[in-house]
Amino acid sequence: GAVVSQHPSWVICKSGTSVKIECRSLDFQATTMFWYRQFPKQSLMLMATSNEGSKATYEQGVEKDKFLINHASLTLSTLTVTSAHPEDSSFYICSAVSRGEQFFGPGTRLTVL
């Protein structure tokens, strides 16, 4: 139980385009999901907390207009990187909360050319 999936697992896009990443809890409902990004050999950096039915809460320094989060249902949260630039290239990981614990998705590798 407590399986979290992400789609796509990797994506390459051109600079200036927008990319949507989906995070799904497959066998449980999650009112809270989190979005992280990880740079090579660095820690997971929390970007935002996604709450079903309400606005996401962004961490300091994360641009909410650039990283749009939508948590429209209890099993799906989406992260849209708008007007992507090469510096947005990173590994994006989501997690969903079940029984008080975070369960992580497999991550999405974004490369912006």
Place this chain on the structure above:
Amino acid sequence: DQQVKQNSPSLSVQEGRISILNCDYTNSMFDYFLWYKKYPAEGPTFLISISSIKDKNEDGRFTVFLNKSAKHLSLHIVPSQPGDSAVYFCAARRIRLNDYKLSFGAGTTVTVRA
């Protein structure tokens, strides 16, 4: 400001020996600590946790020790196996209603040599 620190970026250990991973934290409000294991291009998987009311928690080959006064915890893996080769993240949070945010350390890459 990094509230959870893993000062050893890497650790190499021979198969069958003990692996000891260290983690320090600065926020005295943290009262729940976790270790995650992560393979490249995958998400972290939960390994073991400990509450601040305990000083030790054991699960099979994995034991976590907590020293609250020193704000230090460690993960012991014994015996180490080749499949243990991965990046290990220490994480911490406060136990508060509906607040599940975690602060992560930078990770320690463990390599188990045959």
